[in-house]
Amino acid sequence: MVSRLVQNTKVMKHAATFLLPSSAVSATNRLAQTYALVVLNQQIPKFTPLLWSHAKLRICADGGANRIFDGVPKLFPDQNQLNIQHRYVPNVIKGDMDSIRPEVHQFYAELGSEIIDNSENQDTNDLHKCISFIREQTSAFDHSNFCTLVTGALGGRFDHEAANLNALYVFSDMRIVLLSDDCQIRLLPKTHQHEIHIQSTIEGPHCGLFPIGGPSVSTTTTGLTWDLCNSEMKFGSMISTSNKVREEKVTVCSDADLLWTISLKTPIHMGLTC
Numbered sequence: 001m002v003s004r005l006v007q008n009t010k011v012m013k014h015a016a017t018f019l020l021p022s023s024a025v026s027a028t029n030r031l032a033q034t035y036a037l038v039v040l041n042q043q044i045p046k047f048t049p050l051l052w053s054h055a056k057l058r059i060c061a062d063g064g065a066n067r068i069f070d071g072v073p074k075l076f077p078d079q080n081q082l083n084i085q086h087r088y089v090p091n092v093i094k095g096d097m098d099s100i101r102p103e104v105h106q107f108y109a110e111l112g113s114e115i116i117d118n119s120e121n122q123d124t125n126d127l128h129k130c131i132s133f134i135r136e137q138t139s140a141f142d143h144s145n146f147c148t149l150v151t152g153a154l155g156g157r158f159d160h161e162a163a164n165l166n167a168l169y170v171f172s173d174m175r176i177v178l179l180s181d182d183c184q185i186r187l188l189p190k191t192h193q194h195e196i197h198i199q200s201t202i203e204g205p206h207c208g209l210f211p212i213g214g215p216s217v218s219t220t221t222t223g224l225t226w227d228l229c230n231s232e233m234k235f236g237s238m239i240s241t242s243n244k245v246r247e248e249k250v251t252v253c254s255d256a257d258l259l260w261t262i263s264l265k266t267p268i269h270m271g272l273t274c
């Protein structure tokens with residue numbers, strides 16, 4: 001996953017193969033990753049069941065449990081709603097517990113979800129609490145092979161969105177991908193060069209690359225329509241938005257932590273099997 005190339009610089013590989021059914025990922029294309037899924041309190045993407053099937057650990061952040069309870073059955077309108085609710089039971093529900101509805105709390109508690117009430121902590125949001133938990137659980141794993149997928153990080157209140165982006169920076173040594181129906185966002189830490197393997201059936205072409213934690217004096221890319229060549233980027237000056245992927249592999253090398261975002265398509269296979 002992390003190989004060393006020129007001048008001993010580590011290369012981190014990225015691929016959104018979690019948006020493909022397991023059967024569609026070739027052995028060469030497959031990154032040996034273990035996934036956790038965190039469901040936040042925003043509309044769940046229609047491919048949530050696919051993420052659920054890939055994940056070894058499924059966590060709802062407080063009101064995220066309502067989203068699974070209400071939202072997953074709606075994705076399978078022809079099926080028995082209660083059966084679906086019994087099939088999608090989170091391992092853990094964690095947060096300050098001011099948003100989960102009492103009947104949802106009771107339903108999942110009876111089905112064995114571990115419920116962790118952190119209402120005493122009003123200094124970090126529920127995504128932060130969930131990722132801290134994942135970090136504790138996975139300390140035995142090689143973090144570079146572990147990836148946390150997050151649904152519902154975008155949309156609605158901008159202070160929530162800002163806190164969710166901040167979580168990428170707070171936990172910059174972990175692989176975390178924020179997902180909505182329309183796009184995905186991940187942090188590319190400056191500690192590595194990056195190779196992003198584009199899954200063109202499900203993502204692109206629109207993409208963006210920019211620093212939000214501090215300026216970049218020098219960023220160089222390949223594989224984009226508007227590549228950067230030792231370019232400076234900062235808010236208040238140039239940032240790369242409405243760019244497009246031009247090749248199956250995009251490379252990024254920067255002196256700053258950058259956010260990478262790419263649009264998502266809606267192919268048939270993202271539709272569902274439950």
Ligand SMILES: Nc1ncnc2c1ncn2[C@@H]1O[C@H](COP(=O)(O)OP(=O)(O)OP(=O)(O)O)[C@@H](O)[C@H]1O
Nearest residue numbers: 040041062063099125126127153155156157160161
């Ligand atoms: N509109 C939103 N946009 C983006 N993320 C959201 C939004 N609403 C909720 N979330 C995410 O889901 C998590 C759980 O949502 P919940 O409604 O329980 O929030 P909360 O922690 O009680 O926050 P607050 O009390 O400020 O509303 C939040 O911590 C946040 O990460």
Ligand SMILES: Cc1ncc(C[n+]2csc(CCO)c2C)c(N)n1
Nearest residue numbers: 095096098121122123124125126163
């Ligand atoms: C400087 C500062 N600003 C805001 C909050 C409030 N806050 C931040 S995260 C959170 C939990 C939301 O579930 C709450 C209430 C704080 N503690 N410190």
